[in-house]
Amino acid sequence: MSDSDQIIDSAELRELRDSFSGVAMPERPRLEAIAARGRAHRRHRRSRAAGMSVAGVVSATALAFAVTSANAPAPGHSTIRTLAPGTIRTTAFKIVKNPNGKTTLTLNPNEFLDPATLQSDLAKYGIPAKVTYGSFCSSEPAPAGFSQVVSLPPREAPVPPQSGMQPTITFNPAALPAGTELSFGFFQLTGGGQQASFALIDTSSYSCTSTAPGPAGPAEGAQLVYGTHPGPARS
Amino acid sequence: MSRDETGFAEFFQESWDPCLRAVAASTGDVLLAEEQVAEAFARAWVSWRKVTRHPAPRAWVVRTALNAGASRWRRRAHELPLADHDAAAPSRETAMDSVLLTALRRLPARQREVIVLRVFLDLDIETTAMQLAIAPGTVRAHLSRAVTALRNELAQANTTETDPCPTATR
Numbered sequence: 413m414s415d416s417d418q419i420i421d422s423a424e425l426r427e428l429r430d431s432f433s434g435v436a437m438p439e440r441p442r443l444e445a446i447a448a449r450g451r452a453h454r455r456h457r458r459s460r461a462a463g464m465s466v467a468g469v470v471s472a473t474a475l476a477f478a479v480t481s482a483n484a485p486a487p488g489h490s491t492i493r494t495l496a497p498g499t500i501r502t503t504a505f506k507i508v509k510n511p512n513g514k515t516t517l518t519l520n521p522n523e524f525l526d527p528a529t530l531q532s533d534l535a536k537y538g539i540p541a542k543v544t545y546g547s548f549c550s551s552e553p554a555p556a557g558f559s560q561v562v563s564l565p566p567r568e569a570p571v572p573p574q575s576g577m578q579p580t581i582t583f584n585p586a587a588l589p590a591g592t593e594l595s596f597g598f599f600q601l602t603g604g605g606q607q608a609s610f611a612l613i614d615t616s617s618y619s620c621t622s623t624a625p626g627p628a629g630p631a632e633g634a635q636l637v638y639g640t641h642p643g644p645a646r647s
Numbered sequence: 648m649s650r651d652e653t654g655f656a657e658f659f660q661e662s663w664d665p666c667l668r669a670v671a672a673s674t675g676d677v678l679l680a681e682e683q684v685a686e687a688f689a690r691a692w693v694s695w696r697k698v699t700r701h702p703a704p705r706a707w708v709v710r711t712a713l714n715a716g717a718s719r720w721r722r723r724a725h726e727l728p729l730a731d732h733d734a735a736a737p738s739r740e741t742a743m744d745s746v747l748l749t750a751l752r753r754l755p756a757r758q759r760e761v762i763v764l765r766v767f768l769d770l771d772i773e774t775t776a777m778q779l780a781i782a783p784g785t786v787r788a789h790l791s792r793a794v795t796a797l798r799n800e801l802a803q804a805n806t807t808e809t810d811p812c813p814t815a816t817r
Contacts, residue, residue, distance in 0.1 A: 424801060428751060437664060447692055
């Protein structure tokens with residue numbers, strides 16, 4: 413047995429391995445969810461490459477100026493923060509802080525959403541949220557007050573697929589009960605489209621699951637289905 | 648299903664759990680690890696042909712997951728502090744409070760990486776060295792130092808358990 417094997421079989425490392433084997437691990441997500449996320453990455457890369465090639469053409473024509481609209485992301489970047497005060501825009505979502513203290517989030521159904529980016533951007537506007545992709549966190553019982561914090565667009569008649577409709581969610585951070593935060597769980601639906609589930613959770617007691625809430629949405633929460641599959645709907 | 652798709656599906660099925668345990672052991676947060684590992688597998692799906700040529704595909708996933716986590720923390724370091732948010736307590740289900748796991752998280756990053764690759768992914772010394780772009784002898788040295796540190800932490804914890812309040816007086 414080599415020195416290294418002796419080290420690897422040391423009591424400390426065996427104990428480390430054993431102590432970890434007792435920790436419950438979340439279930440493996442569905443392969444389709446990983447593949448959907450991978451496809452979104454691929455689209456993202458292609459759109460970025462296309463943006464960079466546009467930038468190259470612009471520079472080749474020796475334009476001495478560039479006009480960057482405050483509402484349009486610059487080429488070559490998927491997560492550009494626009495500099496308009498109170499606005500963060502990425503290709504996947506836009507967050508706008510309104511003068512009345514409320515904040516609106518607009519989702520782009522055609523882009524991959526990076527949960528960590530959305531979570532950190534919401535935090536900048538005083539909206540603590542646990543944002544997950546392929547899983548959803550909830551508390552049992554769910555804290556009261558969800559409807560004072562989150563407003564979804566009114567239920568609308570189904571619209572044709574490919575409509576490109578971008579759902580907007582409004583938040584009132586001032587109404588967030590102490591000791592709570594929001595939970596956003598995004599799921600890629602089989603055959604296209606996305607589901608976004610929302611709830612309030614107790615920051616000190618919640619659990620997460622990779623099973624998407626059913627069509628009725630989470631208890632004491634709300635849910636949006638949007639994108640190219642069934643058209644925007646809410647529960 | 649193409650050969651590539653089948654290969655990825657098998658790899659994903661067999662490797663999810665060991666990769667998740669390795670990343671969770673390194674970060675100490677199962678939920679965060681789950682998100683990072685899912686992200687790493689999505690990237691592996693995109694670059695599957697490249698990953699299959701890698702000498703240790705699981706190590707590729709683990710390193711990608713840990714790098715994704717590091718990027719996230721770098722981003723968060725520039726964010727405005729938000730009272731009572733960033734320090735949210737983990738749920739009981741995800742808490743890992745073993746003395747050794749705590750000690751593992753206290754190790755220098757390189758020693759922790761060696762432990763994760765060598766112990767949790769069961770890579771041999773040479774492959775671990777290749778992964779970390781260091782010499783095999785350096786891997787052995789890191790492993791040895793890590794074991795010593797873990798041994799000391801364990802001994803200290805045992806002493807505290809035996810005599811929880813050695814200086815208390817009436």
